Every structure is written in C-alpha cells, then in structure tokens.
Amino acid sequence: TTHYLFIVVVAVNSTLLTINAGDYIFYTDWAWTSFVVFSISQSTMLAVGAIYYMLFTGVPGTATYYATIMTIYTWVAKGAWFALGYPYDFIAVPVWIPSAMLLDLTYWATRRNKHAAILIGGTLIRLSLPMFNMINLLLVRDPLEVAFKYPRPTLPPYMTPIEPQVGKFYNSPVALGAGAGAVLTVPIAALGAKLNT
Secondary structure: OHHHHHHHHHHHHHHHHHHHHOOOOEEOOOOOOOHHHHHHHHHHHHHHHHHHHHHHHOOOOHHHHHHHHHHHHHHHHHHHHHHOOOOHHHEEOOOOHHHHHHHHHHHHHOOOOHHHHHHHHHHHHHHHHHHHHHHHHHOOOOHHHHHHHOOOOOOOHHHOOOOOOOOOHHHOHHHHHHHHHHHHHHHHHHHHHHHOO
16 A cells, blocks of 8 residues: 555656656647657656556556556646636646556566566557557647637747648657657666666
8 A cells, every 4th residue: 555655646746747858738839849859758757657666566557557646637737727717628638548558468468577568568658658649639629729829828939839730741740759759768678677687
C-alpha cells in the first residue's frame, strides 16, 4: 500500500514537472506547432517514470496505474481552466494510458524481464504515444478557431498560432515525433538497463 501511495505522489509531481519539458496539457493555441517536443518529452517521462515504478513494485499493471493518476490529475487541471471561462475544447488531455498498458503487457508477456520491459516497452511507448495523441488532437473541434479566439495567457511571441500545413508527410508531427522517439529509445533504454544491473 505504501508503494502505491508513493507512486501517486510521484505521478502527480512528475505531471507538474513536465510543464518545463513541453507542457503537460495540449493547449490548442500551440499544440500543433509543438507536437514533436511534446511527443519526445511525454514519452520519455512516461517511460522513465512508469518503468521505474513498475520494476520497483514488480507488479504488471503499475505503469497503467501511474498513467491513470497523471490522467486524472490533468483532467482536474482541465476543469480548472474550464471554470476560468475557457471553452471545453481549449485543453486536450494527453493520452498516456494506452501506451502504459503496452508497457505493462510487455512486462507481463516477458515474464517480468526488466530488460525486455525497458527495450521493448520503451519502444512501444515512444511509437504509440504520438499516434494516440494525434488522434486526440484530431477530435478537437475547430482547434485553430479556438486558438485564435482564446489565446493562452502566457503564450510567448514565438509560439503565435500558425495554420498547419497539410499533406506533407515530411512535415508531419506524427512522423517526426514517432521517428525521433524511436531513435532516442535505444540510448535511453541502454542507460536504464545499465543502471538497473
């Protein structure tokens, strides 16, 4: 029980810490222009935090639990923005849970092999998280209209909303996010494996 309460505290705090690594919530006024940074930071945070606590408890399912705490906490923040008068679609809550479930499934399927969890599970997180979150963004109603009508109060000048280019795969946030995430998985996983031996 103490282990799981500890995870709650860390999950809440790690959610706050990612504000400095690409924002822990998709603000529609610059979500499209920062999607690559968001994908790298969020997949790293989820992989490192979830793997650490999953190996700490040794229980498959801990990663999903960790992601669920972050999701609930972020929905609370979404509610706070909504209470301030912003539209419901102004904030899109990131999708962590499916990627965390893939990590748990890897840990369970490999009979609690920590190296397989780091390598395979980490790769699955990095490949799946940009995809799930792009689907999440596509469901936002009129994101550009919301972005220009309700600009984020702390929006810096260089993040002024711009209309995304459509139809160019090399400019696709999904392609860049997934590719960069997959490339970064190996050195991070290798470092994690070395630290756990």
